[in-house]
Amino acid sequence: MSSTKHAQNADVFQQNKEKATWHDNALWFVREKRDRISKTLPEWEELRALGEKIKLHSVSHLASYLEQFAANAEANGVIVHWAKDAEEHNAIATEILQKHNAKKVVKSKSMLTEECDLNHYLEAKGIEIIESDLGERILQLNGTAPSHIVLPAIHMKREEVGELFSEKLNTEKGNSDPTYLTRAARVSLRNDFLTADAAMTGVNFGIAATGEIVICTNEGNADMGTSLAKLHIASMGLEKLIPDYESLSVLTRLLARSATGQPTTTYTSHFRKPVEGGEFHIILVDNGRSDILSNEEHIKSLNCIRCGACMNTCPVYRRSGGYSYTYFIPGPIGINLGMLKDPVKHSENLSACSLCYSCNNVCPVKIDLADQIYKWRQDLDSLGKANSSKKLISTGMQFLFTHPALFRTSLKFSSLAKYAPRSLTFGLKEWEDGRSLPPFAKESFTEMWKKGKVKKK
Amino acid sequence: MSSKDYILNNIRRNTRQVFDKPQMDLNAIRFDDQLAQFIEISKAVGGDAVVLKEGEDINQVIRSLYPDAKEIASTVEGITLTTLNPDEVNSPKELEAVDLAIIEGSFGVCENGCIWLPQQIKHKALYFVTQYLVIVLDRSKLVNNMHEGYKLISPSEKGFGVYISGPSKTADIEQALVVGAHGPKGLTVILK
Known part of the structure; x- marks a missing residue:
């Protein structure tokens, strides 16, 4: 049995080797696309520095930017709400929906509404909510959650989608093109767009100077929804501001290139006023964000523009899948956001990192993702969440390293370790899983030095 | 205390270090041959861009590109193919049957194929609900990058504007690119 929930879930993910390999390769392909397109811009690294x-x-x-944003939005005729x-x-x-007697809502992709678990809340109130991003719609029909923030259904194979659609949308059986x-x-969603009473969206960027919101999609689903319904409700995390x-021009250049390796998303839509005869609401959501501000070691988590590049590059994410993490946002950024949300509940995700630092190097706004994970690990003991076998090893090592005579003796016999059965070597079966013992040299450096076997230059 | 005050107070209390706004003196990418770059990138994003040659009739060019389009909506001056004036319908839902919409862009961005469209028609739905889209763009109105682009934008009266680059697309099933997700299944830019 592996030591953390993440490791246990990763074991399950790895049981289907073929699918796990496909997942790994598919995400690596996206990472390579990101590399190629970033190299077409000589100013790429300067752009990242500016983004940060x-x-x-x-x-x-x-x-002050929130106050400016709200004042400008209200002057544009938008109704602004604040949610703690x-x-x-x-x-x-x-x-808002009940006031408009809205029974059916089309929603475009929004990680914030996932964070708030809005869909279940609305369904319990008798309001039908239709996800309109294709990946999100697949998952909604499947009754499951996204496993990636930009490629929500990346863990599903076309055959699974084909089977699902034949059941839910009456497509031909066996057709998975x-x-x-x-x-x-x-066809199915067009009907939903035309019959919905309201449209809900997330927000990619809120612009203080103009009071408008910007939404980036490839499918055009946010635009279909908001241009056919009279009522638009946009949910915006405070950190989107x-x-x-001038700032937007930098961030739009970084977002799609980092996310999918495209030069831009198909649509970069700017919403400033309600549609003629309609209403436009923006809900500004805190939900813990204002508390992160005081946490100087982790404040850069608020830089995140939700591109998903850290997931695509992460060797652990690619090989374990989004469902292996306990927080709804997986990968390096999800590990950190989960810890900020509830460290006791999500500390086991901290094992899902080899500290390779690849995420730091692709993040378009230079979040110190791996450094933050390292810092969280230092806090594990105080959370009462330190792994007991690792603690045992650390304590043992500390004893060994501070007792030179004992250290030398144990080193002398270390080459014999290979003859011992693995679980006897450490007595730490769970720690051993996934680790192999290095071959020990017959002679230690100290012994070689004493015998004059080390040549001086 | 209102939630607004609670949030703002909490932010002020928790803000520690303050960072200045950076100078945005970036030496961003520029293109020697903007027209060639714009055509190339328009194709790369799944659309197309054609230059209207001297003496060519724009209506004939569009018709030859979309011979099967029946319901054609446009308010662009000089377009005679129009079968529907999109500003004369009451509900945007009435635009659902449009096969081809012909609209005019404000400027194009060479680095990524974006065309800025400040809403000029009554229902912005036309940009998205049409099966195919043609954007007419003055070829002298090309900028190098998004920094130059955003300097040209001023608020449109209708309160909506969008950069469009290529047709609607998705790769949500196994990362296989499919053009025509919800919006237009094809986009041609006519550079006049």
């Missing part, structure tokens, strides 16, 4: 600075500036001036937490966000959304299935979803168009 813009976000740090925005987050450290959040109160998920519960308040869901209550506000429900109240992506174009055929996408067209079937298009940036100062102005």
Whole structure:
């Protein structure tokens, strides 16, 4: 039995070797696309540095930018709401929908509404909610959650989607052609767009200077929903706010290139006013974000623009899948956001990192993801979450290293370790899983040095 | 205390280090042959871009590209193929049967094929609900990158604007690219 929930879930993911290999390769392909496109811009690294600075500036001036944003949005005729937490966000959304007697809502992709578990909340109030991003719709029909923040159904094979659609959308049995299935979803969702009473969206960027929100999609689902319904409710995490168009120009250049290796998303939509005769609401959601500000070691988590590049590059994520993590956002950023949300509940995700630092190097806004994971690990003991066998090893090593005579003796016999059965070597069966013993040299460096076997230059 | 005050107070209390706004003096990418770059990138994002040659009739060019389009909606001056004035319908839902929409772009961005469209028609739904989309763009209105682009944008009266680059697309099933997710299944830019 592996030592953490993540490791146990990863074992399950790895049982289907073929699918696990496909998952690994598919995400690595996206990472390579990101590399190729970033190299077409000579200024790429400068752009990342600017992205980081813009976000740090925005987050450290959040109160004044929020006030500016709200004032400008209200002047544009938008109704702005403030929600302390998920519960308040869901209550506000429900109240708006009920006031408009909205029974059916189309929603575009929003990790924030996942965070708030909005869908279940609305369903319990008798409001039908339809996910309109294809990946999200597949998962909604399947009754499962996204396993990646940008490629939500990356863990599913076309055959599984084909089977699901034949059951739910009456497509031909056995037909799993992506174009055929996408067209079937298009027809079905068009009907939903045309009959929905309201549209809900997330937000990629909020612009303080203009009071508008910007949404980036490839499918056009956010635009279909919001241009056919009279009512638009946008849910926006506080950290989505940036100062102005100048800042936006930097971040739009980074987002799609980092996310999928595209030069841009198909649609970069700017919503400033309600549609003619309609209503436009923006719900500003805190849900723990304002507390992160005081946590200087982890404040850069608020830089995140949700591109998913850290997941695509992560050797652990690629080989364990999004469902192996206990937090709804997986991968390096999810490990950190989970710890900020509830460290006791999500500390076992900390094992899902080899500290290779690849995530730090691809993050478009330079979040120190691996450093943060390392820092969290130092806190594990105080959380009462340190792994007992690792603690035993550390304590043993400490004893050994501070007693030179004992250290030398044990080193002398270390080459014999290979003859001992594994579980006897350490007596730490669970720690041993996935680790192999290095071959020990017959002679230690000290012994060689004493015998004059080490040549001096 | 209102939630607004609670949130703002909490932010002010928790803000420690303050970072200045960076100078955005970036030496961003530029293109020697903007027209060639724009055509190339338009194709790379799944669309197409054609240059209207001297003496060519734009209506004939569009018709030859979309011979099967029946319901054609446009308010662009000089377009005679139009079968529907999109500003004359009451509900955006009435635009659902449009096969081809012809609209005018404000400027194009060479680094990524984006075309800026400040909403000029009554229902923005036309941009997304049409089966195919043609954007007419003045070839002299090309900029190198998004930094130059955003400097040109001023608020449109209708309160909506969108950068469009290529047709609607998705790769949500096994990362296989499918053009035509919810919006247009094809996009041609006519550079006049």
